[in-house]
Amino acid sequence: MFPDVVIIGGGIVGCSCAYYLSREGVKVHLVERGSIASGTSGACEGNILQWDKQPGIELKLGIASAFLWETLAEELPLDIEYVKKGSILVAENQEGLDSAGQIVKSLQNEGVPCQLATREDLLELEPNLAPDITGGAIFPEDAQVQPMLATIALGQAAKDQGAVIHTFTEVKNIELSPERSVVAVNTTAGRIPTRAIVNAAGVWSNAIGKMVDLDIPVLPRKGHIVVTEPVANIVNCKMMEAGYTQAVESDERGLAIAAVVEHTLSGNILLGSSREFVGFDRSVNPDVIRAIVARALRFFPALKNIHAIRTYAGLRPYTPDHRPIIAEADTVKGFYVATGHEGAGICLGPITGKLIAQMLTGQATDLPIEQLSLSRFDD
Amino acid sequence: MAEEDLIICRCEEVSLNEILAAIQEGARTINEVKRRTRAGMGLCQGKTCRRLVTQILARQTGQPMGDILPSTFRPPVRPIALGILSSVEGEEEDDVP
Ligand SMILES: Cc1cc2nc3c(=O)[nH]c(=O)nc-3n(C[C@H](O)[C@H](O)[C@H](O)COP(=O)(O)OP(=O)(O)OC[C@H]3O[C@@H](n4cnc5c(N)ncnc54)[C@H](O)[C@@H]3O)c2cc1C
Secondary structure, three states: OOOOEEEEOOOHHHHHHHHHHHHOOOOEEEEOOOOOOOOHHHOOOOEEOOOOOOOOHHHHHHHHHHHHHHHHHHHOOOOOOOEOOOEEEEEOOHHHHHHHHHHHHHHHHOOOOOEEEEHHHHHHHOOOOOOOOOEEEEEOOOEEOOHHHHHHHHHHHHHHOOOEEEOOOOEEEEEEOOOOEEEEEEEOOEEEEOOEEEEOOHHHHHHHHHOOOOOOOOEEEEEEEEEEOOOOOOOOOEEEEOOHHHHHHOOOOOOEEEEEEEEOOOOOEEEEEEEEOEOEOOOOOHHHHHHHHHHHHHHOHHHHHOEEEEEEEEEEEEOOOOOOEEEEOOOOEOEEEEEOOHHHHHHHHHHHHHHHHHHHOOOOOOOOOHHHOOHHHOO | OOHHHOEEEOOOOEEHHHHHHHHHOOOOOHHHHHHHHOOOOOOOOOOOOHHHHHHHHHHHHOOOHHHOOOOOOOOOOOOEEHHHHOOOOOOOOOOOO
16 A cells, blocks of 8 residues: 655664654655665764754754663664763863863753863773873763664664565655645655655755755765774773864864764774765775874874774765754645754654654654754745 | 584674574675674675675575675775874884785
């Protein structure tokens, strides 16, 4: 039978939408042109952070989603390597320390437990940190998942709840009625009649929007990751440098680097992060890799003899105001947009899926969604 | 030792059983097996197990070997010390690629 909704994209956002919609009994078809997690959700890290969110709706989404992840870790059919190991923000000068102080204040205002930390506090937690740092902050609530397993697990659970997943199937165009309501989706595997679509195509959601004459202002913001061999006892929690949020919020077209050093459950250490606008090119640039490694060694000199085994690059779905779009389009009935999560899609996937499910089933939403509309970018 | 306990990916210690389970859950390509089991994500980056995984996929799914999508290759080709990679303080390292 015909589905109630067709989700385009099998990344963390599409799979979260499939999970929460099918849980409400909605008949879901998910269409993914590659395999599940073959887009950005398979080329990222899995941090679930609070401190990098701007106060307001962004932080509220972060808090709500972190809570959902905690339950999902229990509910999902696969082990998603969820750990709430906390993160630390490290400053190398007074300016960085001041910015850490502001972040701590705004999180505490929202009731998120966190605290400023002296150099000694941080060195006690992470004995391998460079001894000349200034200080920073500790965020014990921050968690992580293995993003590919998390995406696959949400897709699997959706399937168990009755969702139909079409992989290696590409959406070619969308049929609208003369009144501009969604009628059907045409794919490489045939036509799927439906009244509703969720565009969860990540950095490719602009191309999907064009199919119904919508401009979705999402741009690919590239990031590189370096993976080391598995090692123990060099890094314990997640470390980010205090300039990180400036790097995220900058709109500079050039390359921005801020150290992120994270130990995963499998033992490998992940090094990030870079941000640049270079189109849809996902190839690895050795100069960016060198810059990332140099920044990581600045904070963890002990990593210098550890081996890198793999590098990769992914494309973050960036929006001009750094907030995701979670909305029904004003001008196309039944066309929902769930994208633009930039560097926080893994963290915000579950709350996005839940809000979309609430919107589609006519329930009150857990959070106000006005600031997440697509029309906020008009004119 | 039962055949199912055979280690297919030595770097990440992934057994035949785990690979069969991934295929059972729907994995059809080397990348899909990799994402579910970590086979091919270790030190050798799949140089040893890639062919074996392809064979298992072919046998279980009835696809010809040549139709199975190859896995993504990720640089560097050989593990390299971070100190050398960033070209700072790498002097004592002997493991130059
Ligand atoms: C280096 C890096 C590090 C990151 N670290 C973190 C982190 O620590 N924490 C965090 O929360 N976030 C992180 N992110 C961000 C996160 O990865 C993204 O926000 C998230 O993966 C986006 O998910 P998505 O589902 O929107 O997109 P995607 O995962 O890209 O999914 C979209 C899917 O749509 C499919 N598609 C496109 N067009 C079509 C079509 N025509 N027909 C059918 N299918 C189509 C694609 O194949 C793709 O699989 C990071 C990103 C990068 C690059």
